[in-house]
Amino acid sequence: MRYRGDVRVAVPALIVLALLAMLVAGCPEEQTQGEDMVVVPPEDTGVYNEPGTDPGTTSDTEREAVAVVLVDGEIEMPDTLPAGPTTFEVVNNGQMLHNLEIEGQGIEVMLDRDLNPGETGTMEVDLQPGEYVAYCPVGDHRERGMEMALTVTEQAN
Template sequence: MLIKANENRSSGRKSSGTRRALLGVLLGVVVLVAAVCTGASAAASPAPTAHAGGGGPRLVVVNMVDFRLLQPAFLPPGLYTFRAVNNGQAPHALQIAGPGVTNARTPVVQAGQAADLTVALRPGVYDFWCPVGNHRQMGMQLDVYVG
């Protein structure tokens, strides 16, 4: 009986260890699936860009809504014209800062209007936000990764 009791305790520990290992594997799979889905959604919706004739800047439409910036979060390096379109009710603007870009900004754009901002982006992380009032704090901010 004593030997049998030890076997039960031993298999109990093995079962607990197996459960922990399975839980670790399951957690790893969930994280991997989440990462793949995030990457797939970014890949499924390519940056809405177009080259101007003659190799000019790429055009990226930035939809400014109350209170979000809708645009690609990943871009290749290059010269861009960001067309900031105000699809919200409140006035908005677009400001960009990052490697080699300091305080590039559109004028304030009223509802239904648009303004263009041309900047050269090199590899790095850029901060895009709305500088009007407290719009940035309300969620009108996006990190854009260039590389």
């Protein structure tokens, strides 16, 4: 039993050393910026710009949709738009049933259904230059002020 005293000291010392080794191994090395960086090339989106074209410009088919917000007694949307194919993204933020109709220049188009509060709808219109009126055709909403004038201008080339 002569070695018993040495074992009592050696076991705790080994445990402390093992814990210190795990602690040091678990700490990441300090890295400087750029070290071990991997450069990933941009993903090919399949979009190709013709030589001489500005990739920041959009064509008729790439125009952003026009946001339209219907609230009780009001239509919130731009009052001037460029001519051409236009997508209207309509949301009913009111408390009542609403719809959107656009009339003018021989065009009369409305959403395919009325929108309940919180619902959205989309409609496509090929706008020609001229004056239009946008309104809610539900009940007496138009008569109560839910209409606005819309001017469509020649498209800039």
